[in-house]
Amino acid sequence: MKIAVLPGDGIGPEIVTQALRVLDVFRQEGLRIEIEEAPLGGAAYDQYGMPYPPFTQQVCQAADAILLGAVGGPQYDKLDRPMRPERGLLAIRRDLGLFANLRPALVFPELENASTLKAEVVRGLDIMIIREQIGDVYFGQPRGMRMNDSGEREAFNTMVYSESEIRRIAHFAFGVAATRSRKKLCSVDKANVLETTEFWREIFTDVSRDYPQVELSHMYIDNAAMQLVRNPRQFDVIATGNLFGDILSDEASMLTGSIGMLATASLSESKKGLYEPGHGSAPEIAGKNIANPLAAILSVAMMLRYSFDNLDAANRIEQAVRRVLAKGYRTADIFEPGSEKVSCSGMGDRVLEEL
Ligand code: IPM
Numbered sequence: 001m002k003i004a005v006l007p008g009d010g011i012g013p014e015i016v017t018q019a020l021r022v023l024d025v026f027r028q029e030g031l032r033i034e035i036e037e038a039p040l041g042g043a044a045y046d047q048y049g050m051p052y053p054p055f056t057q058q059v060c061q062a063a064d065a066i067l068l069g070a071v072g073g074p075q076y077d078k079l080d081r082p083m084r085p086e087r088g089l090l091a092i093r094r095d096l097g098l099f100a101n102l103r104p105a106l107v108f109p110e111l112e113n114a115s116t117l118k119a120e121v122v123r124g125l126d127i128m129i130i131r132e133q134i135g136d137v138y139f140g141q142p143r144g145m146r147m148n149d150s151g152e153r154e155a156f157n158t159m160v161y162s163e164s165e166i167r168r169i170a171h172f173a174f175g176v177a178a179t180r181s182r183k184k185l186c187s188v189d190k191a192n193v194l195e196t197t198e199f200w201r202e203i204f205t206d207v208s209r210d211y212p213q214v215e216l217s218h219m220y221i222d223n224a225a226m227q228l229v230r231n232p233r234q235f236d237v238i239a240t241g242n243l244f245g246d247i248l249s250d251e252a253s254m255l256t257g258s259i260g261m262l263a264t265a266s267l268s269e270s271k272k273g274l275y276e277p278g279h280g281s282a283p284e285i286a287g288k289n290i291a292n293p294l295a296a297i298l299s300v301a302m303m304l305r306y307s308f309d310n311l312d313a314a315n316r317i318e319q320a321v322r323r324v325l326a327k328g329y330r331t332a333d334i335f336e337p338g339s340e341k342v343s344c345s346g347m348g349d350r351v352l353e354e355l
């Protein structure tokens with residue numbers, strides 16, 4: 001297993017350190033793992049003057065999977081747009097063809113009181129959001145600024161999806177839904193207004209004929225945003241485009257009250273994937289050894305499951321995390337009275353003990 005490790009910015013390096021300790025347990029048990037580190041985002045800008053330099057590109061292209069910490073920080077906000085850390089993230093997604101972004105939102109039984117919603121609304125919540133990640137208005141051309149006919153400046157972007165792009169993500173989403181116990185797929189669009197997503201709905205309906213075991217429904221994005229806070233457990237798998245997926249996945253992660261716990265995967269048509277925590281780089285707490293490393297650790301579990309088909313190792317990591325939580329250990333972000341507060345590395349220690 002060749003793994004590219006991109007610690008990134010902010011709390012990225014410290015949480016990745018804990019994730020690598022977990023990976024090392026499996027190396028000691030005999031799993032053959034090769035690791036190569038490279039910078040991305042602000043760290044890459046500092047070292048190479050650009051957020052996704054050729055060195056990082058080479059390391060990632062040669063790897064079977066990529067583990068990313070987080071990118072971004074206030075010191076980079078004033079850079080020209082193409083040099084900003086976020087651009088590094090968009091470039092790597094596009095470069096490696098990481099079209100399918102999986103963002104699970106699940107409520108750990110031990111943390112159901114961490115949600116801002118009532119515990120009985122979120123108890124047992126287990127949603128998988130599948131976001132198409134390399135198309136849509138994020139990458140559509142033309143885009144930019146221009147003078148319009150009345151001599152006024154205007155800015156514009158293009159929302160566009162080709163049939164093959166929609167078919168590819170639809171097959172992926174039905175495939176995931178088919179492996180889950182409820183087998184429900186809700187496709188989210190704005191087909192009442194936007195042609196792009198009317199087409200999206202047509203193709204999803206067409207692809208559904210290949211998956212009779214999956215129950216497909218459609219929902220408009222505005223309603224979906226509302227239903228997610230009204231009755232989130234009605235959802236099993238949600239599939240949507242790049243922009244709507246960006247928004248809905250943040251909303252869904254917050255339902256769980258513990259964004260520090262959620263891992264995400266971005267997959268290409270081969271099994272290569274990029275795995276990263278769902279949270280950001282949290283520059284305000286960087287370097288203090290108080291960040292929650294569990295999302296990074298759970299990203300390793302996702303990597304083992306999706307890129308390396310090692311379900312056994314993935315399950316062991318997830319169970320170890322559950323046991324640590326059940327024993328009452330909490331980092332500051334999920335701390336509640338009566339539990340025992342641990343540091344970032346302290347949480348890593350606990351997970352290693354359970355493993
Ligand atoms: C995300 C982020 C990125 C996105 C930003 C940082 C470019 O919000 O991964 O959800 O919009 O995709």
Ligand code: MG
Pocket residue numbers: 246247250
């Ligand atoms: Mg986002």
